[in-house]
Amino acid sequence: MTHNVVFLDRDSLPVPVPVFSFPAHCRDYPATSLEQIVDHAIEADIVISNKVPLSRETIARLPRLKLIAIAATGYNHVDLEACRERGVAVCNIRHYGDHTVAEHALTLMLALMKNLPAYQRDVAAGVWSQTKQFCHFGAPIREMRGAVLGIVGSGGIGSQLAGMARAFGMEVLFAERKGLAQAREGRVPFGEALARSDVISLHCPLTDETRGMIAQPELMAMKPGAILINTARGGLVDEADLVAALKYGQLGGAGFDVLSVEPPAPDNPLLKARLPNLIVTPHVGWASGEAMGRLAAQLVDNIEAFVRGEPANRLV
Ligand SMILES: NC(=O)c1ccc[n+]([C@@H]2O[C@H](COP(=O)([O-])OP(=O)(O)OC[C@H]3O[C@@H](n4cnc5c(N)ncnc54)[C@H](O)[C@@H]3O)[C@@H](O)[C@H]2O)c1
Ligand SMILES: O=C(O)[C@H](O)CO
Numbered sequence: 001m002t003h004n005v006v007f008l009d010r011d012s013l014p015v016p017v018p019v020f021s022f023p024a025h026c027r028d029y030p031a032t033s034l035e036q037i038v039d040h041a042i043e044a045d046i047v048i049s050n051k052v053p054l055s056r057e058t059i060a061r062l063p064r065l066k067l068i069a070i071a072a073t074g075y076n077h078v079d080l081e082a083c084r085e086r087g088v089a090v091c092n093i094r095h096y097g098d099h100t101v102a103e104h105a106l107t108l109m110l111a112l113m114k115n116l117p118a119y120q121r122d123v124a125a126g127v128w129s130q131t132k133q134f135c136h137f138g139a140p141i142r143e144m145r146g147a148v149l150g151i152v153g154s155g156g157i158g159s160q161l162a163g164m165a166r167a168f169g170m171e172v173l174f175a176e177r178k179g180l181a182q183a184r185e186g187r188v189p190f191g192e193a194l195a196r197s198d199v200i201s202l203h204c205p206l207t208d209e210t211r212g213m214i215a216q217p218e219l220m221a222m223k224p225g226a227i228l229i230n231t232a233r234g235g236l237v238d239e240a241d242l243v244a245a246l247k248y249g250q251l252g253g254a255g256f257d258v259l260s261v262e263p264p265a266p267d268n269p270l271l272k273a274r275l276p277n278l279i280v281t282p283h284v285g286w287a288s289g290e291a292m293g294r295l296a297a298q299l300v301d302n303i304e305a306f307v308r309g310e311p312a313n314r315l316v
Contacts, residue, residue: 003307004064006044008032008052013071015292018300022307038062046303049077051262056082067091067306071299072286073156074233075315076206083316090316091302095156097291102160104285105201105231108255109165111279112227113147113199115139115253118276139276140252142198145169150197152190152213153204153232161201173197178213194218199227206233214238219245225252231285234260239269246275253277257285 002023010028020026032040032052038061041047045064047054050071056079059065068078070092083090111117118139122128128136149165151158152175162172175193176183183189194200200222204210214228215238222228228251230237239260245251254277259268262283266272270280286292298313305312 003046004044005046006041007048009050012050015296017296053077055079069303080316091313093295093298094313096294097286098156098160100288100291101157101231101285105161105229106164108229108279109199112253112255113142121276147198148196150175150193150200152202158203194221201229202232202236206235211235216241227253229255231257234258243269243273255279257281258283
């Protein structure tokens with residue numbers, strides 16, 4: 001049997017993808033808008049999507065669909081329940097970039113602990129040249145050693161980050177799921193992690209349970225001057241509340257690789273804020289050449305396994 005494979009957002013994975021060993025008609029679209037999804041995928045039994053949303057309504061309009069192969073770890077853009085009901089299989093990519101993303105989170109954390117953006121701004125503005133001594137003191141500088149890192153989500157990336165942070169001499173706390181009264185062994189209650197941590201780093205999926213998990217009450221519960229890192233998904237944090245917490249000094253800094261809408265509108269609160277203690281990167285935590293290569297290889301492995309009738313990295 002020949003399979004019809006459609007990659008809806010091929011330009012979101014700028015590396016070669018290995019050729020399938022089974023007979024396939026493959027069609028790559030550089031990108032697919034919401035209005036184009038059904039048109040692009042109507043003949044496909046296998047659809048590949050990195051970030052193109054596949055909602056219940058869309059899935060209902062694709063009668064030939066058998067497999068959605070997500071070209072990413074995050075699966076929040078696919079309606080898993082609708083797939084389950086329709087008998088459509090869904091798989092994702094796992095552990096392809098645990099250390100790459102952890103390195104990105106660590107980089108954001110280091111830059112903010114040392115207040116690099118503020119110093120770079122001052123140097124570029126000529127402030128150093130005008131000082132009367134050899135150095136310019138602008139913003140506080142903190143040590144990693146002895147600082148407490150609270151990690152939300154102890155999967156591949158969260159665990160990698162824990163190891164890196166310990167190597168810097170940080171104390172690591174794994175936060176229990178928000179709302180669970182009793183913390184499992186090796187974890188601390190969510191509220192305690194917020195209160196004790198100098199840095200909180202988010203590494204859980206975006207689901208109905210985690211959406212908006214950090215808003216004004218949680219920001220107020222964090223240690224004054226703490227840093228919030230988010231390389232997971234934008235919808236985990238209320239962006240307007242975060243900007244307010246940075247402006248009023250409750251938080252010492254924030255490093256975000258993900259925003260609630262991507263690509264973001266120019267009036268996204270984090271983009272508009274232009275604060276020296278806020279770093280925003282354009283969802284590139286995963287994007288080392290090495291990690292993208294591993295992702296592409298695993299994408300093909302997942303699809304080949306499905307075609308052979310073997311489950312691999314199945315969400316549904
Ligand atoms: N910025 C990037 O480039 C990038 C790259 C890869 C992944 N991600 C995001 O990072 C997330 C984590 O990736 P991963 O590879 O570590 O995934 P993973 O599946 O290995 O780990 C996720 C962990 O979160 C935990 N979790 C689930 N619900 C939770 C909750 N309510 N509270 C606390 N923990 C919860 C899971 O039990 C699991 O341990 C992904 O879901 C994805 O959205 C971002
Ligand atoms: O979830 C992921 O793997 C990243 O967001 C890259 O797509």
